Amino acid sequence: MRQIILCLTLLSCGFLFSQSEQLADDYFKRGEFDKALLSYQKLNEKKRNSKYIDKIIETLQQLERYDEAQEEILRRMKEIKYPPLLVELGYNYQLKDSLELAKKYYLEAIAKVEERPAYTYGIAKKFEDHSLLDEALLTYKKGMELNPDYNFNMQMARIYGEQGNIELLFSNYLDYVEFKPEFISTAKRAFSDFVSENKDNENNLTLKTLLLKKSQSNPQPFWNDMLSWLYIQQKEYNKAFIQEKAIYRRSRESLSRIIDLALTTVKQKDYKSANSIFEFVLENSQDINTVLTAHQYMLEIDIENAGTNQKLLSEIDEKFNKLFFEFGKYEQTIALQIAYGNFIAFNKQQPKEASDFLKKSLELNLSTFQEATVKLKLGDILVFQERFNEALIYYTQIQTNLKNSTISQEARFKVAKTSYYKGDFEWAESQLKILKSSTSQLIANDALELKLLISDNKDEDSLQTALKLYSKADLMSFQNKNSEAITLLDKILTEHKGESIEDQALYMQAKLYEKTKQIDKAVANYEYIIANYRDEILADDSHFYLAELYQDRLAQPEKAKVLYENIIFNHEDSIYFIEARKRFRMLRGDAIN
Secondary structure, three states: OHHHHHHHHHHHHHHHHHHHHHHHHHHHHOOOHHHHHHHHHHHHHHOOOHHHHHHHHHHHHHOOOHHHHHHHHHHHHHHOOOOHHHHHHHHHHHHOOOHHHHHHHHHHHHHHHHHOHHHHHHHHHHHHHOOOHHHHHHHHHHHHHHOOOOOOHHHHHHHHHHHOOHHHHHHHHHHHHHHOHHHHHHHHHHHOOOOOOOOOOHHHHHHHHHHHHHHHHOOOHHHHHHHHHHHHHOOOHHHHHHHHHHHHHHHOOOOHHHHHHHHHHHHOOOHHHHHHHHHHHHHHOOOHHHHHHHHHHHHHHHHHHHOOOHHHHHHHHHHHHHHHHHHOOOHHHHHHHHHHHHHHHHHOOOHHHHHHHHHHHOOOOOOHHHHHHHHHHHHHHHHHOOOHHHHHHHHHHHHHHOOOOHHHHHHHHHHHHHHHHHOOHHHHHHHHHHHOOOOOHHHHHHHHHHHHHHHHHOOOOOOOHHHHHHHHHHHHHHOOOHHHHHHHHHHHHHHOOOOOOHHHHHHHHHHHHHHOOOHHHHHHHHHHHHHHOOOOOOHHHHHHHHHHHHHHHOOOHHHHHHHHHHHHHHOOOOOOHHHHHHHHHHHHOOOOO
């Protein structure tokens, strides 16, 4: 029992001591230095500790009680022989404007490195703590000269960054990567603050030159890796591909890096580069799943480029069937089968044929997840046909068979979306409320967006006429009936002008104009939203997508820059804020991001 009481007493004392330390730190952070000093002194009396002594010295300096701080430093120097205290003493003299004495002690501290190189880091770090960056650099360099086993390139790189010497920052990081290649990911994160999409940016050119020199003097795969990363930042995917091929040919272990690059090019719509990369994958892979994935992405690129051209669509159909002839219609090709079903329904506008095809796929010996993915697509095709109740059966089966999975949440969202298409807004809203807390952020965001649309517009008109027209236009967009959807949105904008749904209709129409390459009309819609709905939820979206059009499609970077700047200063909470800031700085020609 006595032992238990003793343990509880010790724990209680420890807790109180920790609280006292936190209180002292809080006083210091708030600038209440008199209270902080008293607290640190009490703590130090109970338990003499180097941290408390350092804080006492720092607090005395904040209070401009430099003589007392000096006494504390000298007392500490008598207790222990620790050369970084020479830096502290010199800094205290600097605060007293005794610069000659300060310099004397700084040089004395640096000289200690010659006596014992092991002091290097402690002394240099103390210089850094007081923003004495030149002295810190000198110390690090001297330590590395005296002991070649030491490497302080990372610390030096950070200092050069603070000084604005970007070339030396890059150089020191690269030296460290050469010493320790596993550091490359950290180096990339550091470099991302200093390079941009603009390949002619001074920092980009500097880094490229340094990397090429490194690669020539000491050919290593990590230099190819870093060059590939730089080219990806600059969206020069063909050049990145050259570096990735060099890495692959050295090891021939995995095509995963090359496939990742291909997926990036698809996302960025650089289809020419994507096709070249996937062709390389097909030439070098023996893995059936990898080969099928490459073929599927290449077909999706063909579909994107074909539009409504029936000749091209027929050629794509032939390519699908050639693959089925080669690889069969088995469980292994189920992803390709789903893609083909989607193509027949949504691109060739033959939903019955698509449904019949996928129903045969369900007869295969599929896993529960594979079966769910087929049913999800079958549900989509039934929605395309406006056979809503049948679609809901498939979606509900997925929810029942794979509870709490991501695909189950996706099915629940499609249940809500189908109910919304039907005009059953109350039921749709009830499902969307559940999905707001989905583990999938994408589904949660989509659910919130649709819920807000319904809740903002369902009560304005008891007949919900405008919202029903809007959901019908949304369905037409899903069905790839883009012209019909645009016409129906025109009806909303004419007959329901001034109602709360107007900005939503303008925004959807703008996206459809983009899809159908009617760029001038898309610009007009975005500009109208910005001018008339600047405080509404779609204002930041309209700013961002209009800026994208000016930057990427209309070659008017100055107009894009103004729009990105508006997001930065007027929409700080926007999901586009970080990307807008990055693009604004790049267009402005900043040296760093």
